[in-house]
Amino acid sequence: MNGSPVRRLRWSALDDGARAQALARPVRATAEATRNDVAALVEDVRRRGDVALREITERLDGVALQEFEVGAEEFARAEAAVEPGLRRAMEEAAARIEAFHRAGMVPGYAIETAPGVVCERVVRAIARVGLYVPAGSAPLPSTALMLGVPARLAGCRDVLLCTPPRADGSADPAVLVAARLTGVRRVFKLGGAQAIAAMALGSDSVPKCDKLFGPGNAWVTEAKRQLAQSGAVAIDLPAGPSEVMVIADAGADAGFVAADLLSQAEHGPDSQVLLLSDDAALLDAVERELAAQLPALPRADVAACALAQSRLVEVDALDDAFAIGNAYAPEHLILALREPRRWLDRVEAAGSVFLGDYTPEALGDYCSGTNHVLPTDGAARACSGLGVASFQNFISVQSASRQGIAGIGACAVTLAEAEGFEAHANAVRLRMRGPEAASTRAPA
Secondary structure, three states: OOOOOOEEEEHHHOOHHHHHHHHOOHHHHHHHHHHHHHHHHHHHHHHHOHHHHHHHHHHHHOOOOOOOEOOHHHHHHHHHHOOHHHHHHHHHHHHHHHHHHHHOOOOOEEEEEEOOEEEEEEEEEOOEEEEEOOOOOOOOHHHHHHHHHHHHHHOOOEEEEEEOOOOOOOOOHHHHHHHHHOOOOEEEEOOHHHHHHHHHHOOOOOOOOOEEEOOOOHHHHHHHHHHHHOOOOEEOOOOOOOEEEEEEOOOOOHHHHHHHHHHHHOOOOOOEEEEEEOOHHHHHHHHHHHHHHHHHOOOHHHHHHHHOOOEEEEOOOHHHHHHHHHHHOOOEEEEEOOOHHHHHHHOOOOOEEEEOOOOOHHHHHHOOOOOOOOOOOOHHHOOOOOOHHHHEEEEEEEEEOHHHHHHHHHHHHHHHHHHOOHHHHHHHHHHHHOHHHOOOOOOO
């Protein structure tokens, strides 16, 4: 179809190189420049703290700020500025997010693995966490809910949030209200890689955090990667530019599918959307729908940039589509199939799955209850989306009585000797002999 906003491919006609290119994420083309820019920015924040943060914010955001932290008056103005309907929607979404995440909380446990030997796992909240809520091309109060609710359920002692300032130097009111709804009290007007650096390294204004959470563009994701790799901070997961893959059959609604593709494309020019189908007529219809729906969108220019790097792929069979999907490991996977649950077992790698014609990805973004902070760039092959456990540490504990070490000590001694660790073996032997053998402390 001439003038199509997205490229059409037939999978069986592509060689291995062309297939790899078809699935390549667009952000990789700028990876080296991004790495260098982020490294320089992080080092500047490390050396000069708040001074660097002010200069970077003025240079990149066009705002000169003396104070980064949102004060009581600005919170009050935000409460007054947010329309009641929006507040109610955020409250409803927060309740569903809490219900889903509370149900998935993992309790501690204890088990006697042998007479007199008890092994436990105790759960502890991470003490201080930093949340990042993007607002590059649009503010995301939903992200404040997705981060703040599980942080509160986990019981984190200190929770702070960074979000980019607007042109007038204020934070987005809806983001502030969403933060308050989740119990977050400290919000800083900092965006991009500089916000990540501030929370990871600390400054006079921003406390140093133990772990950082939240999605962002390529610069935010790279800053999280670099700072985690340096040992400065822990991070949640690689959550970069948004992406969706749709696997659709002949019975799918082309208008629905096109709307789903556009809903992700409007996130940003570095987003990627992919449609895989074994039905050429459906692909034709989706092309027509994209061309019809795109011009009506307020963010049509942004979506068009993303679509230019996206693909409609015709496969010979749905089995091929699932093989491609598992290799790609999408952040979002929509199964626009007649029996979507029957195919669910075929999904091996995806951040979040949406079953059937009436489950748009947008529900997960906002209010179904699942979390929209998900692994991107193929990380779903080994990473999971955000949950309460992401904000917690799980500590193993063990205790052995004299009876317990008498029963299992020989096992430990044998294994230690096999590995050549005599001190390990002796630490067990001494206890097995008991305090009455205190005069014979040398290794056997």
